[in-house]
Amino acid sequence: xxxxxxxxxxxxxxxVRAGATVAVAVLTAxxxxxxxxxxxxxxxLCGMGTCFECRVAINGEPQRRSCQVLCEADMEIEVDx
Amino acid sequence: xxxxxxxxxxxxxxxxxxxxxxxxLAASDSGKTVGLxxxxxxxGGQIWRGAQSATRHSASSMWLQxxxxxxxxxVRGARVFHAxxxxxxxxxxxxxxxxxxxxxxxxxxxxxxxxxxxGWTLPNVMGAGGLQALVKSGLDIAGKRxxxxxxxxxxxxxxxxxxxxxxxxxxxxxxxxxxxxxxFGLKMMxxxxxxxxxxxxxxxxxxxxxxxDCWPVAAFGNRRMESVRISCQGQASEMECDYLACGFxxxxxxxxxxxxxxxxxxxxxxxxxxxxxxxxxxxxAGEPTGIGGLELALxxxxxxxxxxxxxxxxxxxxxxxxxxxxxxxxILKDAFPLxxxxxxxxxxxxxxxxxxxxxxxxxxxxxxxxxxxLHARCGMGPCxxxxxxxxxxxxxxWEIDSVRPPLYPVRCSSLAAxxxxxxxxx
Numbered sequence: 044x045x046x047x048x049x050x051x052x053x054x055x056x057x058x059v060r061a062g063a064t065v066a067v068a069v070l071t072a073x074x075x076x077x078x079x080x081x082x083x084x085x086x087x088l089c090g091m092g093t094c095f096e097c098r099v100a101i102n103g104e105p106q107r108r109s110c111q112v113l114c115e116a117d118m119e120i121e122v123d124x
Numbered sequence: 125x126x127x128x129x130x131x132x133x134x135x136x137x138x139x140x141x142x143x144x145x146x147x148x149l150a151a152s153d154s155g156k157t158v159g160l161x162x163x164x165x166x167x168g169g170q171i172w173r174g175a176q177s178a179t180r181h182s183a184s185s186m187w188l189q190x191x192x193x194x195x196x197x198x199v200r201g202a203r204v205f206h207a208x209x210x211x212x213x214x215x216x217x218x219x220x221x222x223x224x225x226x227x228x229x230x231x232x233x234x235x236x237x238x239x240x241x242x243g244w245t246l247p248n249v250m251g252a253g254g255l256q257a258l259v260k261s262g263l264d265i266a267g268k269r270x271x272x273x274x275x276x277x278x279x280x281x282x283x284x285x286x287x288x289x290x291x292x293x294x295x296x297x298x299x300x301x302x303x304x305x306x307x308f309g310l311k312m313m314x315x316x317x318x319x320x321x322x323x324x325x326x327x328x329x330x331x332x333x334x335x336x337d338c339w340p341v342a343a344f345g346n347r348r349m350e351s352v353r354i355s356c357q358g359q360a361s362e363m364e365c366d367y368l369a370c371g372f373x374x375x376x377x378x379x380x381x382x383x384x385x386x387x388x389x390x391x392x393x394x395x396x397x398x399x400x401x402x403x404x405x406x407x408x409a410g411e412p413t414g415i416g417g418l419e420l421a422l423x424x425x426x427x428x429x430x431x432x433x434x435x436x437x438x439x440x441x442x443x444x445x446x447x448x449x450x451x452x453x454x455i456l457k458d459a460f461p462l463x464x465x466x467x468x469x470x471x472x473x474x475x476x477x478x479x480x481x482x483x484x485x486x487x488x489x490x491x492x493x494x495x496x497x498l499h500a501r502c503g504m505g506p507c508x509x510x511x512x513x514x515x516x517x518x519x520x521x522w523e524i525d526s527v528r529p530p531l532y533p534v535r536c537s538s539l540a541a542x543x544x545x546x547x548x549x550x
Contacts, residue, residue: 064165070263075347079481
């Protein structure tokens with residue numbers, strides 16, 4: 044198994060360590076996860092699947108908790124901001 | 125429609141942290157079928173997150189190896205969203221899961237308490253454990269400037285870990301008083317095994333400022349946080365940093381035990397000497413019975429596992445060991461009470477509920493959690509009040525008295541898969 048995995052965050056390629064979560068890829072890309080209901084940008088708070096601040100779309104499926112999903116090669120991650 | 129999996133275990137264990145792992149292994153000694161159900165991508169809970177790749181941590185690798193060699197069936201990435209008598213409903217990425225069990229062990233762990241202050245919703249303001257979890261999940265923090273703030277021993281562990289990972293830890297802001305912190309240090313030295321751990325921690329933290337009577341007042345930044353203002357022994361000062369890692373100790377995850385009907389005492393699950401809750405055949409181990417740390421969680425888990433498989437003499441054998449670590453619950457409680465000043469950090473426009481963006485000023489006019497939910501939508505978003513309810517409890521003194529299915533937002537297909545005899549009454 045490769046030591047690294049490449050995904051895309053809003054189309055931009057990002058490489059992270061194998062086993063890293065999608066939240067890590069988003070932070071590594073310098074992006075934020077979601078816009079709140081009043082339009083504020085948010086990124087992970089709890090890191091353990093409780094707070095739902097890290098929600099992103101993964102391969103077209105919205106509202107996924109990025110801190111609980113592991114990166115897989117060529118994942119398409121869509122974030123706000 | 126998603127597929128529906130049906131699983132049947134003699135012993136169902138919810139939560140694959142140390143307590144759940146210890147419980148599952150003890151229970152499987154009897155030869156009974158054991159299922160270990162967890163929301164995370166891998167077993168280990170938060171404390172052993174990422175320990176699969178780091179084999180050097182002796183305790184974690186020993187337990188995880190034992191788990192992998194055992195007959196325990198691990199159900200990963202599964203969120204339990206409903207409990208009825210003898211049954212659990214869960215959801216994974218691709219299926220609904222119906223679990224039936226003979227006996228149930230709840231090891232649902234704890235989460236950080238977050239308190240609102242201006243700027244706490246900015247990106248890169250995280251939990252202390254939150255930042256650590258992300259680093260364990262692969263985030264590179266080498267060279268990053270980090271302020272660690274809040275309260276509790278987790279702050280020390282997080283600061284040491286961040287430094288080990290190459291971050292520059294600017295300081296640790298501990299809200300408790302200096303005398304309480306000193307008493308905490310002394311008392312922990314008397315707990316078996318803790319003196320060596322404390323000395324190692326002190327060495328790892330050498331040179332990092334540790335301020336007591338110190339807490340964050342506001343975080344500033346544009347697209348993400350760039351600086352934090354702290355109050356330190358009555359003096360305000362501002363520090364630039366890349367991350368603020370801020371958590372106010374731990375609170376138990378009691379949503380599922382509550383849904384199972386377990387009686388609570390002071391917001392923790394009330395258990396007997398065999399870790400059995402007020403519901404016969406339902407046991408609870410680890411942080412939901414009292415915040416006491418790793419060693420207590422492990423021994424409580426083992427007792428619950430043996431008791432649930434009618435191996436009382438093995439369980440009894442561990443009572444003395446448990447009593448030694450139960451002291452930690454009291455020590456922690458005495459050391460880190462939240463100071464009243466923290467109730468005044470939020471301004472009128474500071475958000476308390478981050479899912480529905482409900483500011484403090486829309487909450488303070490209400491007299492109960494229920495009224496705040498109904499009128500202001502506080503706690504009505506995807507986290508279902510897991511972040512804002514404990515904060516509101518502290519800020520306004522409200523009693524958080526209800527838990528309703530589903531415990532997590534779930535797909536309609538997962539709700540539809542719940543059999544009608546146990547379907548949630550929503």
